[in-house]
Amino acid sequence: MSEKRLQLTRGEEEIMQILWRLETATVGEIIPQTEEPHPAYTTVATFLKILETKGFVGHKAEGKSHRYYPLVAREEYARGVMSSMLSSYFDGSLARLVSFFSQHEKIDVGEMDEILDIMRKARE
Numbered sequence: 001m002s003e004k005r006l007q008l009t010r011g012e013e014e015i016m017q018i019l020w021r022l023e024t025a026t027v028g029e030i031i032p033q034t035e036e037p038h039p040a041y042t043t044v045a046t047f048l049k050i051l052e053t054k055g056f057v058g059h060k061a062e063g064k065s066h067r068y069y070p071l072v073a074r075e076e077y078a079r080g081v082m083s084s085m086l087s088s089y090f091d092g093s094l095a096r097l098v099s100f101f102s103q104h105e106k107i108d109v110g111e112m113d114e115i116l117d118i119m120r121k122a123r124e
Contacts, residue, residue, distance in 0.1 A: 008056070008077075011039075015047045016056060020074040026065050
């Protein structure tokens with residue numbers, strides 16, 4: 001994923017989360033899915049235009065409107081964000097990332113066991 005595509009604002013990411021969940025939507029269908037207070041129609045349309053320019057979203061004409069759909073999978077975006085965070089904040093070390101979260105977040109024993117199980121399976 002290119003650096004340009006990686007950089008989403010909070011508003012752009014909110015729109016992408018909605019599109020990933022709905023798979024396809026018009027501006028009018030996206031607005032009620034946003035956080036209160038809902039943004040104006042033109043604000044959502046602007047976000048979608050920016051997302052289209054960045055290569056995250058495509059559209060098909062639907063009457064006088066457009067139906068938008070994601071061009072980038074949620075997992076692909078998450079992989080890019082996590083890779084960037086890993087290199088920027090943890091010197092590329094997964095161990096440092098896990099250590100950070102274990103020290104700063106409440107991870108229960110069940111979650112810790114699940115993480116260890118994932119690590120064991122990855123080694124197989």
